[in-house]
Amino acid sequence: MPFRDDDRAQAIQIGAVLLFAVLVIAFSLFQAFVVPNQNQQVEANHLQTVAGDMQDLRNGIISIPRTGEGRSVGIALGTSYPARLVALNPPPPGGRLHTVGTNDDTINVTVANARATDEETDDFWTGTNQTRNSGAIAYTPDYSEFIDPPTIGYDTTALFRQFDDASLWSSGQTLVDGREITLVAIEGSYDRRSSQSISLDLEALSASQTDVAVTNETGENVTIEFASMRNASDWRSLLRDSGQFTDQSGYVVSVDGTSLPEESFDLVSIAFEQSETYTLRMAKVGVGTNTESESARYITDVAGDGASIEEESGRSLIVETRDQFNNPVSGVELSASVEAGPENGSLVNSTVVTGADGRAEFEYLADDITGQASRTVRINVSLDGQPTSAFDPQGSENVSMAVTVQNTDRSGLDTGGGNGTGAYTVEWLDPSGQAAIDCPSGPEEVCTFDASQSLRETLTMGTSSIAQEATVEYALNDTSIVSLSRTTGTTDANGENSTEVVALDDGFVNVYTSSGSSGDTLVLEVINAVSLIYNNDALAQDGQDDPQGKDTAGGVEFSVTNEYSSDVTIDSITVDPVNDDIVELSDELFNQPDPDNVEIYVDADISAFTDYGGGATIPASGLTTTVGEDGLYNSGNKPVINAGNSATISFYEFYSTTGSSGNRKNHDMNGEELNITITYTVNGMQATEEFTLTA
Numbered sequence: 001m002p003f004r005d006d007d008r009a010q011a012i013q014i015g016a017v018l019l020f021a022v023l024v025i026a027f028s029l030f031q032a033f034v035v036p037n038q039n040q041q042v043e044a045n046h047l048q049t050v051a052g053d054m055q056d057l058r059n060g061i062i063s064i065p066r067t068g069e070g071r072s073v074g075i076a077l078g079t080s081y082p083a084r085l086v087a088l089n090p091p092p093p094g095g096r097l098h099t100v101g102t103n104d105d106t107i108n109v110t111v112a113n114a115r116a117t118d119e120e121t122d123d124f125w126t127g128t129n130q131t132r133n134s135g136a137i138a139y140t141p142d143y144s145e146f147i148d149p150p151t152i153g154y155d156t157t158a159l160f161r162q163f164d165d166a167s168l169w170s171s172g173q174t175l176v177d178g179r180e181i182t183l184v185a186i187e188g189s190y191d192r193r194s195s196q197s198i199s200l201d202l203e204a205l206s207a208s209q210t211d212v213a214v215t216n217e218t219g220e221n222v223t224i225e226f227a228s229m230r231n232a233s234d235w236r237s238l239l240r241d242s243g244q245f246t247d248q249s250g251y252v253v254s255v256d257g258t259s260l261p262e263e264s265f266d267l268v269s270i271a272f273e274q275s276e277t278y279t280l281r282m283a284k285v286g287v288g289t290n291t292e293s294e295s296a297r298y299i300t301d302v303a304g305d306g307a308s309i310e311e312e313s314g315r316s317l318i319v320e321t322r323d324q325f326n327n328p329v330s331g332v333e334l335s336a337s338v339e340a341g342p343e344n345g346s347l348v349n350s351t352v353v354t355g356a357d358g359r360a361e362f363e364y365l366a367d368d369i370t371g372q373a374s375r376t377v378r379i380n381v382s383l384d385g386q387p388t389s390a391f392d393p394q395g396s397e398n399v400s401m402a403v404t405v406q407n408t409d410r411s412g413l414d415t416g417g418g419n420g421t422g423a424y425t426v427e428w429l430d431p432s433g434q435a436a437i438d439c440p441s442g443p444e445e446v447c448t449f450d451a452s453q454s455l456r457e458t459l460t461m462g463t464s465s466i467a468q469e470a471t472v473e474y475a476l477n478d479t480s481i482v483s484l485s486r487t488t489g490t491t492d493a494n495g496e497n498s499t500e501v502v503a504l505d506d507g508f509v510n511v512y513t514s515s516g517s518s519g520d521t522l523v524l525e526v527i528n529a530v531s532l533i534y535n536n537d538a539l540a541q542d543g544q545d546d547p548q549g550k551d552t553a554g555g556v557e558f559s560v561t562n563e564y565s566s567d568v569t570i571d572s573i574t575v576d577p578v579n580d581d582i583v584e585l586s587d588e589l590f591n592q593p594d595p596d597n598v599e600i601y602v603d604a605d606i607s608a609f610t611d612y613g614g615g616a617t618i619p620a621s622g623l624t625t626t627v628g629e630d631g632l633y634n635s636g637n638k639p640v641i642n643a644g645n646s647a648t649i650s651f652y653e654f655y656s657t658t659g660s661s662g663n664r665k666n667h668d669m670n671g672e673e674l675n676i677t678i679t680y681t682v683n684g685m686q687a688t689e690e691f692t693l694t695a
Contacts, residue, residue, distance in 0.1 A: 080093075110224070132185045160230060187287070213480050216276075226268055321360070384397055436451065446525050539557050574676070651674075
């Protein structure tokens, strides 16, 4: 019997082929679309991570002029894609971190028309142009899927992102802050490509907390010219955003620029208002190889110049050697001599090597003098060997110091006659025993004024023999270090009179008192006259205020650094938006103590937060909050920033009302200004730091 035809097996085969085709197509679609999209998100997330690392790099560089110390910064040059069972990934995404322009002498910074106000320091800062080589640091991503990612660059204290057709600032700047000018030069060669994380060492080749007060040459403007990867228009906008122009109560007159042969750079020139005194701080930071320390370029007097001492007594004379960045240089041999002349005295040590602080101390011994009420003796110090008769006191490598020797026994003087008013001498009484002043060797030597203990102390002068109702005068050799509550007075029944000194900045200062034909000098070394510093890094951020305000950068984050040698406790923070339309602060979430989930968060060594549980209205005078104690929910403690450390302060998020209807909406904080007041306690003393930031 014949069998019938049967083609069922062919149907199974066809179905298997079709199923395999579907699988191939599905895999192809997954490989072609899903994998690239997922990898693109990985690359986008990495770009945000490395942007944060570059911000840390920038903060590390600009902190060196304040701390005088180098540091290491971790930077994730690349990342990795997720592992896949069957699909294929391209090579891991990476990037290139490299210095730019540091080997090109045309990439530099020049200080023009700046003359030091100190009569010794102006031997070096004479008003002529001073040029220092510098450069920039850039990170360029190497991604497979992210199309045209930006280069992230550090340039002259600021961070930016460079796209193919535009560039955007990613941070503020610390180059100019009112009358303060801070220059940080970059030296060295570094070029690394990798998909791994690296640690970049920042070496403090020349750094300290030394400032130099400068002013303009007659008819000229103090000017800073520097090579930048951003043009003058960009810098003009950045400086205006931080309120540095004269029409914003700042001191910048103009910002101009020209192109340089190196096509990546423009020459930017910032001119400052005339007839003002500016504080100049400089540092040199080493990156990678080909770096070198600085040598001594000039000497300046620190203590003893202008001192008045008794005959046959001694006086310590202190000088400091500095490099071209105005920072101390150790290990330098200095020589000194007393100008030739009868009864001019002598030096205990004529050659001294500078210590770690760049200072050298010479001990002068006065002779017994006769026939004169006083005699001024000059002691000369030089970098170039023993001073000779050809010594030039105006040379930057020389210092000439004057000491007045008093004829206390009046030998050789005619003391007869007169109106009955006896001769008397003037001297400072020992100010030790007050909270902030200590004179371990008496008022004849250097006294320490620790401003972290008290910013104001009393100095008292006396007369011997007692002179009642005698006119007294006070003066300073440097008004940027301390100020005086009064400059004149009258002695009391004990022959004494007092004035108060207020600490303004770290450094040495001579405080003079005089009455009749006598006078005395007290040398104060002011230390710890520092504060809580805003790092000019405010960013507008979008928090987790879902669904209302989603994708609106209504939050603001910024950081501050504790420059004290002691811990700082933040007592309160006041935020006052310049834009009056901004009337509320609300995170729109409920008791989730994360930085972007509460109204105010301080991420510090001891962190703290305040959640108002429904937001808080911002009064016209600003919203003041005791962080960690105020609000419906809080951390139960105040924030604490350890000595030398930084803290990040977050506000989430700001809301505004617009129009006659007063509709409430999440406010985009990009470009908005906030007046910030931070009240804090350090060493039992309460202080306040006020500043205006632009997100």
